Amino acid sequence: KVDTKAIQALDAKHYMHAFTDTKSLGQVGARVIVKGQGIYIWDSEGKRLLDGMSGLWCMNVGYGRTTIADAVHAQMQELPYYNSFFQTTNVPAVQLAAKLVEISPAHFNHVFFAGSGSEGNDTNLRLIRRYWDLKGAKERNIIISRENAYHGSTIAGASLGGMSGMHDQQIGVTIPNIVHIGQPYYVEGGKGKTPEEFGLVAAGWLEQKILEVGAERVAAFIAEPVQGAGGVIIPPSTYWPEIQRICDKYGILLVADEVICGFGRLGTWFGSDYFGIKPDLITFAKGVTSGYIPMGGVLVGDRVADVLIEHGGDFNHGFTYSGHPVAAAAALENIRIIQEEKLIEKVHNETGPYLAKKFGELNDHPLVSIAETCGFVAGLNLVKKKGPTLHECEAFDSSLEVGMICRGHMFGNGMIMRAVGDRMIIAPPLVTTVEQIDEMVGLIRFCLDATLEDLKK
Ligand code: PLP
Numbered sequence: 001k002v003d004t005k006a007i008q009a010l011d012a013k014h015y016m017h018a019f020t021d022t023k024s025l026g027q028v029g030a031r032v033i034v035k036g037q038g039i040y041i042w043d044s045e046g047k048r049l050l051d052g053m054s055g056l057w058c059m060n061v062g063y064g065r066t067t068i069a070d071a072v073h074a075q076m077q078e079l080p081y082y083n084s085f086f087q088t089t090n091v092p093a094v095q096l097a098a099k100l101v102e103i104s105p106a107h108f109n110h111v112f113f114a115g116s117g118s119e120g121n122d123t124n125l126r127l128i129r130r131y132w133d134l135k136g137a138k139e140r141n142i143i144i145s146r147e148n149a150y151h152g153s154t155i156a157g158a159s160l161g162g163m164s165g166m167h168d169q170q171i172g173v174t175i176p177n178i179v180h181i182g183q184p185y186y187v188e189g190g191k192g193k194t195p196e197e198f199g200l201v202a203a204g205w206l207e208q209k210i211l212e213v214g215a216e217r218v219a220a221f222i223a224e225p226v227q228g229a230g231g232v233i234i235p236p237s238t239y240w241p242e243i244q245r246i247c248d249k250y251g252i253l254l255v256a257d258e259v260i261c262g263f264g265r266l267g268t269w270f271g272s273d274y275f276g277i278k279p280d281l282i283t284f285a286k287g288v289t290s291g292y293i294p295m296g297g298v299l300v301g302d303r304v305a306d307v308l309i310e311h312g313g314d315f316n317h318g319f320t321y322s323g324h325p326v327a328a329a330a331a332l333e334n335i336r337i338i339q340e341e342k343l344i345e346k347v348h349n350e351t352g353p354y355l356a357k358k359f360g361e362l363n364d365h366p367l368v369s370i371a372e373t374c375g376f377v378a379g380l381n382l383v384k385k386k387g388p389t390l391h392e393c394e395a396f397d398s399s400l401e402v403g404m405i406c407r408g409h410m411f412g413n414g415m416i417m418r419a420v421g422d423r424m425i426i427a428p429p430l431v432t433t434v435e436q437i438d439e440m441v442g443l444i445r446f447c448l449d450a451t452l453e454d455l456k457k
Helices: 004-014 022-028 066-078 091-103 117-134 155-160 164-168 195-213 239-250 271-275 302-311 325-340 343-364 402-412 434-456
Strands: 033-037 040-043 048-051 108-114 142-146 178-181 218-223 253-257 281-284 296-301 368-374 377-382 418-420 423-426
Touching (some): 066 325, 108 117, 108 302, 117 281, 155 164, 178 195, 195 239, 218 239, 239 253, 296 302, 325 343, 343 377, 343 434, 377 402, 402 418
Parallel strands (some): 142 178, 253 281
Antiparallel strands (some): 033 040, 040 048, 281 296, 368 377, 418 423
8 A cells, every 4th residue: 555644745845846836735734546447536635526627637538548558558659769860760650640631621631740749730840841941931030829728838838828827937938920819709808799699709819919010920829729728718719710811811820729629628639520520630649549658730721731741851840759659559559449339429529518407407506607619618607696697606715715615625535626717627538428428517516515605604
């Protein structure tokens, strides 16, 4: 048995956690996670938690897949590593590239491998730069992104992202030539409009920004199909078609960051399929291996790949672990599972609609103003007073940290749910069954009641 206190003490002494106040964590002690099976994880004290967040949005096929472990083991024994820098390649990476091309939209025929989503987005910056250079349009050197976006934690990824807390902790606020527009968050920006009207307004911010900086200067627009870490911001149906129209009109490259939406999260292989858009580049990571082994990269559409390849010359970019054979073996087995178990079809036809129905029922709770889903991501807002429309609800004073109170109840009662301010979000594993959705939504309702009781005190 794991000695929880000893591990916590060592953790506090030596381990600086990501996105965490290490000092205050040291005072309470980290929860030590020791095991996972299906959609559940266990801590070192034997407590079971339903993982409503799929780890960090990545555990698509669920924990405990022995066939992925077997594939990794076999590949490690055969060839644990080799690089792709010096005109060499390896079998699993090639097979994975072909598989990714098979499952992605038809105009994707090339893959660039990286070690993470952040590295995938760094890759995009160089691909975009090289594409416009080769097209003889060096002046196209501005990238438009969105506020509250999350595109990774490298300096380039965080600069593309719209999280001010990350910008503040960089030397130099962001790398130059990246500008941001507002997010399509109806609850905040849509007052007096229908969601469809607001979708057009929010997409229009892209056109405004293009005209402001000069259309001939803009290289690309990057966005997550559904903004994840920003709080599961599901855009109105009119948003993406209008964004596509604007990118086409000005000849701007469209980059879909599918690190969360890819590999079935929305009930389609990619979020781009869900929204019917045709990006030029797709960033992927997380679900490609279901998090079993780190891997990320970029699907390079024909528009960009054809120019780079036909022109020739080195693409001066890459990572030690680009096309790692063991990660590729894990990804191949992960994708085989997704296909064999028809997980995407299940989310699309059965469990996604069921989650939408059950999660939507939480709208009747006195604390909840908007409970909505899109495939297997979902979010609800905790509000002080409900109103006849979303915009007439009264928010809690943020100092009350109501989201954190609710998150604490969820943890205490055996489920991981994330709080982004007062918006509570989930992204369960794609293997979650209808019975487990009942369990999940039941737990959420129970914890909403407990949060309400706390607020009355
Ligand atoms: N892009 C998006 C949309 C993400 O959600 C994330 C991580 O959460 C990243 C990029 C960064 O991926 P990684 O943490 O693998 O670098």
